[in-house]
Amino acid sequence: MLKDLDPLLHSQLRLGVMSLLLGVDSAEFTWLKEKTNSTAGNLSVQLDKLSEAGYIEVVKSFSGKKPLTTCKITKKGIKAFEDYVNNLKGYINN
Amino acid sequence: MLKDLDPLLHSQLRLGVMSLLLGVDSAEFTWLKEKTNSTAGNLSVQLDKLSEAGYIEVVKSFSGKKPLTTCKITKKGIKAFEDYVNNLKGYINN
DNA sequence: AATTTTGGTTTATATTATAAACTACTTTAT
DNA sequence: ATAAAGTAGTTTATAATATAAACCAAAATT
Numbered sequence: 591m592l593k594d595l596d597p598l599l600h601s602q603l604r605l606g607v608m609s610l611l612l613g614v615d616s617a618e619f620t621w622l623k624e625k626t627n628s629t630a631g632n633l634s635v636q637l638d639k640l641s642e643a644g645y646i647e648v649v650k651s652f653s654g655k656k657p658l659t660t661c662k663i664t665k666k667g668i669k670a671f672e673d674y675v676n677n678l679k680g681y682i683n684n
Numbered sequence: 685m686l687k688d689l690d691p692l693l694h695s696q697l698r699l700g701v702m703s704l705l706l707g708v709d710s711a712e713f714t715w716l717k718e719k720t721n722s723t724a725g726n727l728s729v730q731l732d733k734l735s736e737a738g739y740i741e742v743v744k745s746f747s748g749k750k751p752l753t754t755c756k757i758t759k760k761g762i763k764a765f766e767d768y769v770n771n772l773k774g775y776i777n778n
Numbered sequence: 779a780a781t782t783t784t785g786g787t788t789t790a791t792a793t794t795a796t797a798a799a800c801t802a803c804t805t806t807a808t
Numbered sequence: 809a810t811a812a813a814g815t816a817g818t819t820t821a822t823a824a825t826a827t828a829a830a831c832c833a834a835a836a837t838t
Contacts, residue, residue: 592700592720600696601826606686609775620785626686632827634787650786655835657785675776681703682769695795713817724817726796732818744817749804751816 593677596670598643603628604636608671611646611663619659637661645670687771690764692737697722698730702765705740705757713753731755739764 599605606626611617623633637659640646645667649660663671693699700720705711717727731753734740739761743754757765 592703595696597696597825600694602689602691602694603826605775609686623785629828630786631788631829635826638787657834659786678772678776681699682772691794697795714815717816723797725798725819728818729795751803753817 592680595677595681596674598639598645599670599674601636603632604640605674607633607636607640607661608645608663608667611661612668612671616660616662619661622661640667643670686774689771689775690768692733692739693764693768695730697726698734699768701727701730701734701755702739702757702761705755706762706765710754710756713755716755734761737764 599608603626607622610622610625619630619633619637622628622637623630626633628636637646637648641648643666644664647662647664649662651658651660693702697720701716704716704719713724713727713731716722716731717724720727722730731740731742735742737760738758741756741758743756745752745754
């Protein structure tokens with residue numbers, strides 16, 4: 591039967607972020623912004639949501655004197671992503 | 685690169701409807717309601733949206749004296765679904 | 779020293795999803 | 809015959825979500 595899709599992941603931008611984070615050790619805000627083609631505001635909000643869900647870890651530091659936001663997917667995030675993909679397959683495979 | 689996902693299909697209920705319709709010649713409202721586990725109101729609204737986009741065809745008739753709503757996916761709908769799935773793969777494969 | 783750029787956050791608005799309330803008719807029970 | 813319950817939906821109000829506009833602080837550029 592059709593399983594429910596995690597609403598936190600069923601969002602183009604958040605799914606894009608998670609997909610990108612799966613492929614790297616960690617990623618900077620500006621890199622994610624470029625890769626996802628999003629606005630800074632939108633990305634900021636969505637990163638917060640993923641972070642509050644424990645799907646990613648966000649570290650705010652400085653690169654010299656400029657703020658630097660770095661994101662990393664968590665174990666919980668990887669699991670959620672895998673579950674999401676598995677459930678999604680019920681919708682798209684056949 | 686990550687392609688945009690058709691917002692009309694990127695919705696659990698509408699995607700579920702389309703997925704179900706792909707597997708049958710046509711389907712009744714009540715069958716879709718059961719299979720998708722949705723409320724009648726929500727389903728009604730989402731079927732309208734799919735219909736207005738030309739992704740499905742909705743025929744309202746009678747079964748004896750009871751109203752009968754029948755849905756069928758269109759060529760345009762099949763194409764949109766296929767495109768959606770292909771774009772989605774960019775997010776979930778790797 | 780004014781302007782632009784960088785790297786964001788906050789907040790307001792537009793869009794979307796969902797459920798509650800309603801309509802219209804039918805069937806069943808009294 | 810009529811009241812109550814069921815069927816098959818639609819309309820509308822509300823809750824949730826996504827998105828962008830406005831903003832902030834510091835740094836770099838002209």
